[in-house]
Amino acid sequence: VELFLSPEDPRSLVVQIYDQIRADVADGRLPPGSRLPPTRTVAAELGVARSTVTDAYARLVAEGFARGRRGGGTVVIGGLRPPPPDREPPALFEPTAQADMIGRYGEGPARRSPYDLTAGRVDPNLFPATVWRRCVLRGLASTADATGHYVDPVGSNDLRHALSAWVGQSRGVAAAPGQVVVTQGTGHAVDLVARVLLRPGDVAAVEEPGYPPITSVLRSQGIEVVGVPVDEDGLVVDALPAQAKLVHVTPSHQYPLGAVLSPDRRRSLLTWARRHNAAVLEDDYDSEFRHEVRPLEPLHRLDRDGVVVYVGSFSKTLSPSVRMGFLVAPPGLVPALTALRQAVDGGPPAVIDAALTTFVGEGHLARHVRRARKVYLDRYRTVWRELTRLPRVRPLPTQAGLHVAVVAPDAPSEDELLERADERDVLVSTLGRTYQFSEPLAGAVVGFGAVATSDVRTAVRLLGECLR
Ligand SMILES: Cc1ncc(COP(=O)(O)O)c(C=O)c1O
Numbered sequence: 001v002e003l004f005l006s007p008e009d010p011r012s013l014v015v016q017i018y019d020q021i022r023a024d025v026a027d028g029r030l031p032p033g034s035r036l037p038p039t040r041t042v043a044a045e046l047g048v049a050r051s052t053v054t055d056a057y058a059r060l061v062a063e064g065f066a067r068g069r070r071g072g073g074t075v076v077i078g079g080l081r082p083p084p085p086d087r088e089p090p091a092l093f094e095p096t097a098q099a100d101m102i103g104r105y106g107e108g109p110a111r112r113s114p115y116d117l118t119a120g121r122v123d124p125n126l127f128p129a130t131v132w133r134r135c136v137l138r139g140l141a142s143t144a145d146a147t148g149h150y151v152d153p154v155g156s157n158d159l160r161h162a163l164s165a166w167v168g169q170s171r172g173v174a175a176a177p178g179q180v181v182v183t184q185g186t187g188h189a190v191d192l193v194a195r196v197l198l199r200p201g202d203v204a205a206v207e208e209p210g211y212p213p214i215t216s217v218l219r220s221q222g223i224e225v226v227g228v229p230v231d232e233d234g235l236v237v238d239a240l241p242a243q244a245k246l247v248h249v250t251p252s253h254q255y256p257l258g259a260v261l262s263p264d265r266r267r268s269l270l271t272w273a274r275r276h277n278a279a280v281l282e283d284d285y286d287s288e289f290r291h292e293v294r295p296l297e298p299l300h301r302l303d304r305d306g307v308v309v310y311v312g313s314f315s316k317t318l319s320p321s322v323r324m325g326f327l328v329a330p331p332g333l334v335p336a337l338t339a340l341r342q343a344v345d346g347g348p349p350a351v352i353d354a355a356l357t358t359f360v361g362e363g364h365l366a367r368h369v370r371r372a373r374k375v376y377l378d379r380y381r382t383v384w385r386e387l388t389r390l391p392r393v394r395p396l397p398t399q400a401g402l403h404v405a406v407v408a409p410d411a412p413s414e415d416e417l418l419e420r421a422d423e424r425d426v427l428v429s430t431l432g433r434t435y436q437f438s439e440p441l442a443g444a445v446v447g448f449g450a451v452a453t454s455d456v457r458t459a460v461r462l463l464g465e466c467l468r
Pocket of ligand 1: 119120184185186187188250283285313314315320325
Protein backbone atom coordinates (compact mmCIF):
# COMPACT_ATOMS: atom_id res chain seq x y z
CA VAL A 1 0.00 0.00 0.00
CA GLU A 2 1.10 3.48 -0.80
CA LEU A 3 -0.42 6.00 1.61
CA PHE A 4 -0.60 9.75 1.14
CA LEU A 5 -1.16 12.32 3.87
CA SER A 6 -2.10 15.88 3.18
CA PRO A 7 -1.66 18.69 5.70
CA GLU A 8 -4.55 20.54 4.02
CA ASP A 9 -6.91 17.63 4.55
CA PRO A 10 -9.40 18.51 7.31
CA ARG A 11 -9.54 14.84 8.40
CA SER A 12 -7.23 13.70 11.14
CA LEU A 13 -4.11 11.70 10.20
CA VAL A 14 -5.68 8.58 11.71
CA VAL A 15 -8.78 8.96 9.53
CA GLN A 16 -6.75 9.66 6.40
CA ILE A 17 -4.82 6.41 6.88
CA TYR A 18 -7.94 4.46 7.82
CA ASP A 19 -9.94 5.77 4.82
CA GLN A 20 -7.22 4.96 2.29
CA ILE A 21 -6.69 1.41 3.52
CA ARG A 22 -10.43 0.82 3.68
CA ALA A 23 -10.80 2.00 0.07
CA ASP A 24 -7.95 -0.29 -1.01
CA VAL A 25 -9.72 -3.22 0.66
CA ALA A 26 -13.11 -2.33 -0.84
CA ASP A 27 -11.69 -1.93 -4.37
CA GLY A 28 -9.76 -5.18 -4.21
CA ARG A 29 -6.29 -3.64 -4.34
CA LEU A 30 -5.75 -5.30 -0.96
CA PRO A 31 -7.29 -8.73 -1.41
CA PRO A 32 -8.32 -10.90 1.58
CA GLY A 33 -5.30 -12.37 3.30
CA SER A 34 -2.89 -9.57 2.41
CA ARG A 35 -0.72 -8.34 5.24
CA LEU A 36 -0.82 -4.68 6.11
CA PRO A 37 2.68 -3.25 6.38
CA PRO A 38 4.09 -3.09 9.93
CA THR A 39 2.97 0.01 11.82
CA ARG A 40 6.56 0.95 12.55
CA THR A 41 7.45 0.99 8.80
CA VAL A 42 4.37 3.00 7.86
CA ALA A 43 4.99 5.49 10.63
CA ALA A 44 8.59 5.95 9.53
CA GLU A 45 7.63 6.37 5.86
CA LEU A 46 4.91 8.89 6.61
CA GLY A 47 6.82 10.68 9.34
CA VAL A 48 4.03 10.27 11.91
CA ALA A 49 3.88 8.83 15.40
CA ARG A 50 3.53 5.06 15.49
CA SER A 51 0.39 5.41 17.62
CA THR A 52 -1.30 7.24 14.70
CA VAL A 53 -0.92 4.17 12.51
CA THR A 54 -1.81 1.79 15.36
CA ASP A 55 -5.04 3.72 15.94
CA ALA A 56 -5.96 3.56 12.25
CA TYR A 57 -5.31 -0.23 12.15
CA ALA A 58 -7.28 -0.69 15.38
CA ARG A 59 -10.29 0.97 13.77
CA LEU A 60 -10.02 -1.28 10.70
CA VAL A 61 -9.98 -4.29 13.02
CA ALA A 62 -12.88 -3.01 15.10
CA GLU A 63 -14.99 -2.55 11.98
CA GLY A 64 -14.22 -6.01 10.63
CA PHE A 65 -11.94 -5.08 7.71
CA ALA A 66 -8.85 -6.65 9.24
CA ARG A 67 -7.72 -8.82 12.10
CA GLY A 68 -4.63 -9.15 14.21
CA ARG A 69 -2.44 -12.11 13.39
CA ARG A 70 -1.01 -14.43 15.94
CA GLY A 71 2.68 -13.63 16.12
CA GLY A 72 2.10 -10.02 15.14
CA GLY A 73 0.89 -8.08 12.13
CA THR A 74 -2.53 -7.27 10.71
CA VAL A 75 -4.20 -9.02 7.75
CA VAL A 76 -7.16 -8.11 5.56
CA ILE A 77 -10.30 -10.17 6.16
CA GLY A 78 -12.20 -11.57 3.20
CA GLY A 79 -15.79 -12.41 2.53
CA LEU A 80 -17.39 -9.57 4.48
CA ARG A 81 -17.85 -7.07 1.73
CA PRO A 82 -19.60 -7.05 -1.64
CA PRO A 83 -17.23 -7.21 -4.63
CA PRO A 84 -15.72 -3.87 -5.59
CA PRO A 85 -17.94 -1.77 -7.86
CA ASP A 86 -16.95 -1.60 -11.52
CA ARG A 87 -16.15 2.05 -11.37
CA GLU A 88 -15.00 3.30 -14.76
CA PRO A 89 -12.27 5.89 -14.54
CA PRO A 90 -13.52 9.21 -15.95
CA ALA A 91 -13.16 9.37 -19.77
CA LEU A 92 -11.66 12.74 -20.39
CA PHE A 93 -9.73 11.92 -23.56
CA GLU A 94 -10.63 10.26 -26.81
CA PRO A 95 -8.29 9.14 -29.57
CA THR A 96 -7.99 11.52 -32.51
CA ALA A 97 -9.91 10.61 -35.67
CA GLN A 98 -6.57 9.58 -37.18
CA ALA A 99 -5.87 7.15 -34.34
CA ASP A 100 -9.46 6.01 -34.19
CA MET A 101 -9.54 4.81 -37.78
CA ILE A 102 -6.81 2.26 -37.02
CA GLY A 103 -8.48 -1.06 -36.40
CA ARG A 104 -6.88 -4.00 -34.69
CA TYR A 105 -5.85 -6.73 -37.11
CA GLY A 106 -6.80 -10.26 -36.15
CA GLU A 107 -7.92 -11.23 -32.73
CA GLY A 108 -4.62 -11.07 -30.90
CA PRO A 109 -3.28 -13.87 -28.74
CA ALA A 110 -3.93 -17.21 -30.29
CA ARG A 111 -7.03 -19.27 -29.77
CA ARG A 112 -6.22 -22.94 -29.97
CA SER A 113 -7.49 -25.75 -32.10
CA PRO A 114 -5.75 -28.62 -33.84
CA TYR A 115 -7.43 -27.34 -37.00
CA ASP A 116 -5.66 -24.01 -37.04
CA LEU A 117 -5.55 -22.53 -40.55
CA THR A 118 -4.92 -18.97 -39.38
CA ALA A 119 -2.50 -17.02 -41.55
CA GLY A 120 0.69 -15.78 -39.90
CA ARG A 121 1.35 -18.61 -37.48
CA VAL A 122 4.34 -20.91 -37.42
CA ASP A 123 4.69 -24.43 -36.12
CA PRO A 124 5.49 -24.30 -32.39
CA ASN A 125 6.77 -27.88 -32.57
CA LEU A 126 9.53 -26.77 -34.92
CA PHE A 127 10.75 -24.03 -32.61
CA PRO A 128 14.40 -24.84 -31.83
CA ALA A 129 13.77 -24.53 -28.10
CA THR A 130 16.94 -26.19 -26.79
CA VAL A 131 19.28 -24.20 -28.99
CA TRP A 132 17.39 -20.94 -28.42
CA ARG A 133 17.46 -21.48 -24.65
CA ARG A 134 21.22 -21.96 -24.84
CA CYS A 135 21.59 -18.81 -26.92
CA VAL A 136 19.50 -16.80 -24.44
CA LEU A 137 21.54 -18.08 -21.50
CA ARG A 138 24.73 -17.14 -23.28
CA GLY A 139 23.16 -13.77 -24.07
CA LEU A 140 22.46 -13.27 -20.37
CA ALA A 141 26.03 -14.13 -19.46
CA SER A 142 27.60 -12.00 -22.18
CA THR A 143 25.55 -8.92 -21.34
CA ALA A 144 26.01 -9.17 -17.58
CA ASP A 145 28.89 -6.68 -17.65
CA ALA A 146 26.78 -4.13 -19.46
CA THR A 147 23.63 -4.20 -17.35
CA GLY A 148 24.32 -0.65 -16.21
CA HIS A 149 24.34 0.70 -19.78
CA TYR A 150 21.87 1.61 -22.48
CA VAL A 151 22.13 -0.49 -25.64
CA ASP A 152 23.03 0.50 -29.18
CA PRO A 153 19.71 1.80 -30.58
CA VAL A 154 19.99 -0.07 -33.90
CA GLY A 155 21.37 -3.32 -32.47
CA SER A 156 24.82 -4.38 -31.34
CA ASN A 157 27.70 -4.38 -33.80
CA ASP A 158 27.93 -8.15 -33.44
CA LEU A 159 24.32 -8.65 -34.40
CA ARG A 160 24.56 -6.23 -37.31
CA HIS A 161 27.59 -8.16 -38.59
CA ALA A 162 25.76 -11.46 -38.20
CA LEU A 163 22.67 -10.15 -40.03
CA SER A 164 24.76 -8.63 -42.79
CA ALA A 165 26.30 -12.06 -43.39
CA TRP A 166 22.90 -13.76 -43.13
CA VAL A 167 21.14 -11.63 -45.79
CA GLY A 168 24.17 -11.98 -47.98
CA GLN A 169 24.12 -15.77 -47.81
CA SER A 170 20.39 -16.37 -47.70
CA ARG A 171 19.21 -13.70 -50.15
CA GLY A 172 22.27 -12.37 -51.92
CA VAL A 173 21.60 -8.92 -50.47
CA ALA A 174 24.80 -6.92 -50.15
CA ALA A 175 24.50 -5.02 -46.89
CA ALA A 176 27.40 -3.59 -44.94
CA PRO A 177 26.90 -4.13 -41.19
CA GLY A 178 26.59 -0.36 -40.83
CA GLN A 179 23.48 -0.40 -43.04
CA VAL A 180 21.67 -2.94 -40.90
CA VAL A 181 19.12 -1.59 -38.43
CA VAL A 182 17.67 -4.16 -36.03
CA THR A 183 13.92 -3.71 -35.50
CA GLN A 184 11.06 -5.30 -33.61
CA GLY A 185 9.68 -6.75 -36.80
CA THR A 186 8.26 -5.45 -40.04
CA GLY A 187 5.73 -2.90 -38.84
CA HIS A 188 8.42 -1.27 -36.74
CA ALA A 189 10.74 -1.12 -39.74
CA VAL A 190 8.04 0.54 -41.85
CA ASP A 191 7.31 2.98 -39.03
CA LEU A 192 10.96 4.02 -38.70
CA VAL A 193 11.55 4.42 -42.42
CA ALA A 194 8.36 6.40 -42.99
CA ARG A 195 9.22 8.73 -40.09
CA VAL A 196 12.55 9.64 -41.56
CA LEU A 197 11.41 9.91 -45.18
CA LEU A 198 7.82 11.17 -45.20
CA ARG A 199 5.82 14.06 -43.78
CA PRO A 200 2.18 14.01 -42.68
CA GLY A 201 0.01 14.41 -45.77
CA ASP A 202 2.51 12.61 -48.04
CA VAL A 203 1.26 9.66 -50.07
CA ALA A 204 2.38 6.05 -49.66
CA ALA A 205 1.30 3.11 -51.81
CA VAL A 206 0.52 -0.37 -50.50
CA GLU A 207 -0.66 -3.53 -52.22
CA GLU A 208 -4.38 -4.22 -52.42
CA PRO A 209 -5.17 -6.74 -51.11
CA GLY A 210 -2.30 -6.56 -48.67
CA TYR A 211 -1.18 -6.63 -45.07
CA PRO A 212 -3.35 -4.10 -43.19
CA PRO A 213 -0.92 -3.39 -40.29
CA ILE A 214 1.33 -1.60 -42.79
CA THR A 215 -1.50 0.77 -43.71
CA SER A 216 -2.21 1.34 -40.01
CA VAL A 217 1.37 2.27 -39.23
CA LEU A 218 1.50 4.73 -42.11
CA ARG A 219 -1.87 6.27 -41.35
CA SER A 220 -0.92 6.73 -37.72
CA GLN A 221 1.71 9.16 -38.97
CA GLY A 222 -0.83 11.15 -40.97
CA ILE A 223 0.34 9.64 -44.25
CA GLU A 224 -2.26 9.20 -46.98
CA VAL A 225 -2.28 5.56 -48.04
CA VAL A 226 -3.36 4.46 -51.50
CA GLY A 227 -4.09 0.82 -52.37
CA VAL A 228 -2.59 -0.41 -55.64
CA PRO A 229 -3.97 -3.56 -57.30
CA VAL A 230 -1.99 -6.75 -57.72
CA ASP A 231 -2.38 -9.39 -60.43
CA GLU A 232 -0.66 -12.69 -61.21
CA ASP A 233 2.61 -10.79 -61.77
CA GLY A 234 2.37 -8.99 -58.44
CA LEU A 235 2.03 -5.25 -57.88
CA VAL A 236 0.63 -3.43 -60.93
CA VAL A 237 3.36 -0.83 -61.29
CA ASP A 238 1.42 1.15 -63.90
CA ALA A 239 -1.27 1.82 -61.31
CA LEU A 240 1.07 3.49 -58.79
CA PRO A 241 -0.02 7.03 -57.92
CA ALA A 242 2.51 9.57 -59.22
CA GLN A 243 2.66 11.36 -55.86
CA ALA A 244 3.68 8.27 -53.87
CA LYS A 245 6.88 8.85 -51.91
CA LEU A 246 7.01 5.30 -50.57
CA VAL A 247 5.86 1.94 -51.95
CA HIS A 248 5.44 -1.11 -49.73
CA VAL A 249 5.73 -4.33 -51.72
CA THR A 250 6.05 -8.08 -51.05
CA PRO A 251 7.94 -9.25 -54.17
CA SER A 252 8.86 -12.81 -53.13
CA HIS A 253 5.37 -13.85 -52.13
CA GLN A 254 2.63 -11.28 -52.42
CA TYR A 255 0.60 -11.10 -49.26
CA PRO A 256 -2.01 -12.56 -49.40
CA LEU A 257 -2.50 -13.68 -53.02
CA GLY A 258 0.89 -15.35 -53.38
CA ALA A 259 2.09 -13.94 -56.72
CA VAL A 260 5.81 -13.46 -57.31
CA LEU A 261 6.68 -10.02 -58.68
CA SER A 262 7.77 -10.78 -62.25
CA PRO A 263 11.24 -9.77 -63.53
CA ASP A 264 9.66 -7.15 -65.82
CA ARG A 265 7.69 -5.65 -62.95
CA ARG A 266 10.79 -5.61 -60.77
CA ARG A 267 12.64 -3.57 -63.36
CA SER A 268 9.74 -1.24 -64.00
CA LEU A 269 9.14 -0.70 -60.27
CA LEU A 270 12.76 0.37 -59.81
CA THR A 271 12.61 2.65 -62.85
CA TRP A 272 9.35 4.14 -61.57
CA ALA A 273 10.81 4.72 -58.11
CA ARG A 274 13.90 6.41 -59.48
CA ARG A 275 11.84 8.65 -61.75
CA HIS A 276 9.46 9.62 -58.94
CA ASN A 277 12.08 9.84 -56.24
CA ALA A 278 10.16 7.32 -54.17
CA ALA A 279 11.47 4.74 -51.73
CA VAL A 280 10.62 1.06 -52.19
CA LEU A 281 10.16 -0.99 -49.02
CA GLU A 282 10.92 -4.57 -50.01
CA ASP A 283 9.10 -6.68 -47.41
CA ASP A 284 10.73 -10.11 -47.66
CA TYR A 285 8.71 -11.53 -44.75
CA ASP A 286 8.68 -15.24 -45.66
CA SER A 287 10.99 -15.70 -48.63
CA GLU A 288 13.07 -18.28 -46.76
CA PHE A 289 10.29 -20.83 -47.21
CA ARG A 290 10.18 -21.22 -50.94
CA HIS A 291 8.72 -24.33 -52.48
CA GLU A 292 9.82 -26.14 -55.60
CA VAL A 293 11.35 -23.12 -57.40
CA ARG A 294 14.42 -20.95 -57.26
CA PRO A 295 13.72 -17.50 -55.90
CA LEU A 296 14.03 -14.39 -58.03
CA GLU A 297 16.65 -11.80 -57.26
CA PRO A 298 15.52 -9.42 -54.53
CA LEU A 299 14.79 -5.85 -55.60
CA HIS A 300 17.62 -4.77 -53.34
CA ARG A 301 20.11 -6.64 -55.54
CA LEU A 302 18.75 -5.09 -58.72
CA ASP A 303 18.73 -1.58 -57.28
CA ARG A 304 21.48 0.63 -58.72
CA ASP A 305 20.15 3.91 -57.32
CA GLY A 306 19.68 3.27 -53.62
CA VAL A 307 15.87 3.47 -53.72
CA VAL A 308 15.22 0.12 -52.01
CA VAL A 309 15.03 -0.45 -48.29
CA TYR A 310 15.10 -4.19 -47.64
CA VAL A 311 13.03 -5.41 -44.66
CA GLY A 312 13.49 -8.86 -43.11
CA SER A 313 11.68 -10.51 -40.22
CA PHE A 314 12.33 -13.43 -37.89
CA SER A 315 8.62 -13.93 -37.34
CA LYS A 316 8.51 -16.85 -39.78
CA THR A 317 12.06 -18.15 -39.56
CA LEU A 318 12.12 -18.26 -35.77
CA SER A 319 8.93 -17.07 -34.09
CA PRO A 320 6.59 -14.09 -34.21
CA SER A 321 6.83 -13.90 -30.43
CA VAL A 322 10.55 -13.13 -30.49
CA ARG A 323 9.69 -9.77 -32.13
CA MET A 324 12.89 -9.33 -34.05
CA GLY A 325 13.51 -8.15 -37.59
CA PHE A 326 15.83 -5.81 -39.41
CA LEU A 327 16.11 -3.47 -42.32
CA VAL A 328 18.91 -2.65 -44.71
CA ALA A 329 18.96 1.09 -45.25
CA PRO A 330 20.86 3.31 -47.64
CA PRO A 331 23.84 4.54 -45.55
CA GLY A 332 22.59 8.14 -45.60
CA LEU A 333 19.49 7.22 -43.59
CA VAL A 334 21.24 5.34 -40.81
CA PRO A 335 22.10 8.28 -38.52
CA ALA A 336 18.50 9.55 -38.56
CA LEU A 337 17.13 6.05 -38.01
CA THR A 338 19.54 5.55 -35.11
CA ALA A 339 18.60 8.80 -33.39
CA LEU A 340 14.90 8.11 -33.90
CA ARG A 341 15.07 4.61 -32.50
CA GLN A 342 17.01 5.86 -29.51
CA ALA A 343 14.30 8.42 -28.83
CA VAL A 344 11.37 6.04 -29.31
CA ASP A 345 12.37 2.87 -27.46
CA GLY A 346 16.10 2.90 -26.90
CA GLY A 347 16.82 -0.17 -29.04
CA PRO A 348 16.47 -3.94 -28.85
CA PRO A 349 16.75 -5.70 -25.47
CA ALA A 350 20.42 -6.58 -24.99
CA VAL A 351 19.82 -10.21 -24.03
CA ILE A 352 17.74 -11.00 -27.10
CA ASP A 353 20.15 -9.07 -29.29
CA ALA A 354 23.01 -11.24 -27.96
CA ALA A 355 20.96 -14.44 -28.22
CA LEU A 356 20.08 -13.75 -31.84
CA THR A 357 23.71 -12.93 -32.60
CA THR A 358 24.71 -16.42 -31.49
CA PHE A 359 21.70 -18.04 -33.14
CA VAL A 360 22.44 -16.46 -36.52
CA GLY A 361 26.21 -16.27 -36.26
CA GLU A 362 26.76 -19.91 -35.32
CA GLY A 363 24.57 -21.21 -38.11
CA HIS A 364 21.61 -22.32 -35.99
CA LEU A 365 19.19 -20.17 -37.97
CA ALA A 366 20.35 -21.62 -41.28
CA ARG A 367 20.02 -25.15 -39.91
CA HIS A 368 16.59 -24.42 -38.47
CA VAL A 369 15.36 -22.93 -41.76
CA ARG A 370 16.63 -25.96 -43.71
CA ARG A 371 14.83 -28.30 -41.36
CA ALA A 372 11.61 -26.29 -41.26
CA ARG A 373 11.61 -25.87 -45.04
CA LYS A 374 11.34 -29.64 -45.50
CA VAL A 375 8.41 -29.90 -43.10
CA TYR A 376 6.61 -26.93 -44.59
CA LEU A 377 7.18 -28.12 -48.17
CA ASP A 378 5.59 -31.44 -47.35
CA ARG A 379 2.73 -29.69 -45.58
CA TYR A 380 2.28 -27.23 -48.42
CA ARG A 381 1.91 -30.10 -50.89
CA THR A 382 -0.68 -31.74 -48.66
CA VAL A 383 -2.59 -28.49 -48.24
CA TRP A 384 -2.51 -27.81 -51.95
CA ARG A 385 -3.74 -31.30 -52.80
CA GLU A 386 -6.60 -31.09 -50.29
CA LEU A 387 -7.59 -27.59 -51.38
CA THR A 388 -7.78 -28.61 -55.04
CA ARG A 389 -10.27 -31.31 -54.03
CA LEU A 390 -12.75 -28.81 -52.62
CA PRO A 391 -15.62 -28.08 -55.00
CA ARG A 392 -15.97 -24.46 -56.23
CA VAL A 393 -12.89 -23.32 -54.38
CA ARG A 394 -9.90 -22.00 -56.33
CA PRO A 395 -6.53 -22.08 -54.57
CA LEU A 396 -4.13 -19.51 -55.99
CA PRO A 397 -0.74 -20.90 -56.99
CA THR A 398 2.07 -19.86 -54.72
CA GLN A 399 5.79 -20.55 -54.66
CA ALA A 400 6.76 -19.61 -51.15
CA GLY A 401 5.61 -18.96 -47.65
CA LEU A 402 3.25 -20.52 -45.16
CA HIS A 403 -0.15 -19.78 -46.65
CA VAL A 404 -2.28 -20.31 -49.73
CA ALA A 405 -5.06 -17.90 -50.66
CA VAL A 406 -8.28 -19.49 -51.90
CA VAL A 407 -11.06 -17.78 -53.79
CA ALA A 408 -14.52 -19.20 -53.15
CA PRO A 409 -17.30 -17.45 -55.06
CA ASP A 410 -20.00 -19.24 -53.04
CA ALA A 411 -18.51 -18.32 -49.67
CA PRO A 412 -20.87 -16.69 -47.20
CA SER A 413 -20.25 -13.26 -45.65
CA GLU A 414 -17.12 -12.92 -43.54
CA ASP A 415 -19.11 -12.97 -40.30
CA GLU A 416 -21.03 -16.05 -41.35
CA LEU A 417 -17.79 -17.76 -42.42
CA LEU A 418 -16.24 -17.11 -39.02
CA GLU A 419 -19.37 -18.27 -37.24
CA ARG A 420 -19.41 -21.54 -39.18
CA ALA A 421 -15.71 -21.98 -38.44
CA ASP A 422 -16.40 -21.43 -34.75
CA GLU A 423 -19.07 -24.13 -34.77
CA ARG A 424 -16.61 -26.58 -36.31
CA ASP A 425 -13.63 -25.56 -34.15
CA VAL A 426 -11.54 -24.73 -37.21
CA LEU A 427 -9.59 -21.46 -37.14
CA VAL A 428 -9.58 -19.53 -40.43
CA SER A 429 -8.54 -16.15 -41.79
CA THR A 430 -10.88 -14.54 -44.28
CA LEU A 431 -9.53 -13.16 -47.53
CA GLY A 432 -11.83 -10.17 -47.04
CA ARG A 433 -9.85 -8.74 -44.17
CA THR A 434 -6.84 -8.16 -46.42
CA TYR A 435 -8.83 -5.74 -48.61
CA GLN A 436 -8.97 -2.14 -47.46
CA PHE A 437 -9.62 -0.08 -50.56
CA SER A 438 -11.87 -2.15 -52.85
CA GLU A 439 -14.55 -4.81 -52.98
CA PRO A 440 -13.00 -8.00 -51.55
CA LEU A 441 -12.98 -11.38 -53.22
CA ALA A 442 -14.68 -13.99 -51.06
CA GLY A 443 -12.43 -16.71 -49.73
CA ALA A 444 -9.78 -17.46 -47.16
CA VAL A 445 -6.09 -17.10 -46.51
CA VAL A 446 -5.16 -20.63 -45.54
CA GLY A 447 -2.19 -20.58 -43.22
CA PHE A 448 -0.48 -23.92 -42.69
CA GLY A 449 2.21 -22.92 -40.23
CA ALA A 450 0.37 -24.12 -37.15
CA VAL A 451 -1.63 -27.15 -38.31
CA ALA A 452 0.06 -30.56 -38.07
CA THR A 453 0.48 -32.18 -41.47
CA SER A 454 -1.58 -35.13 -40.22
CA ASP A 455 -4.48 -32.76 -39.41
CA VAL A 456 -4.45 -30.90 -42.72
CA ARG A 457 -6.98 -33.16 -44.35
CA THR A 458 -9.61 -32.70 -41.66
CA ALA A 459 -8.91 -29.00 -41.29
CA VAL A 460 -9.32 -28.39 -45.03
CA ARG A 461 -12.50 -30.48 -45.14
CA LEU A 462 -13.93 -28.34 -42.32
CA LEU A 463 -12.85 -25.19 -44.12
CA GLY A 464 -14.62 -26.48 -47.23
CA GLU A 465 -17.85 -26.84 -45.24
CA CYS A 466 -17.52 -23.23 -44.09
CA LEU A 467 -16.94 -21.94 -47.63
CA ARG A 468 -19.85 -23.72 -49.24
C1 LIG B 1 3.31 -8.92 -45.59
C2 LIG B 1 3.83 -9.24 -44.24
N1 LIG B 1 4.91 -8.61 -43.80
C3 LIG B 1 5.42 -8.89 -42.59
C4 LIG B 1 4.85 -9.81 -41.76
C5 LIG B 1 5.49 -10.09 -40.42
O1 LIG B 1 5.43 -8.98 -39.61
P1 LIG B 1 6.32 -8.89 -38.29
O2 LIG B 1 7.74 -8.97 -38.74
O3 LIG B 1 6.01 -7.53 -37.75
O4 LIG B 1 5.93 -9.98 -37.40
C6 LIG B 1 3.72 -10.49 -42.16
C7 LIG B 1 3.09 -11.48 -41.25
O5 LIG B 1 2.23 -12.21 -41.60
C8 LIG B 1 3.20 -10.19 -43.44
O6 LIG B 1 2.12 -10.83 -43.87
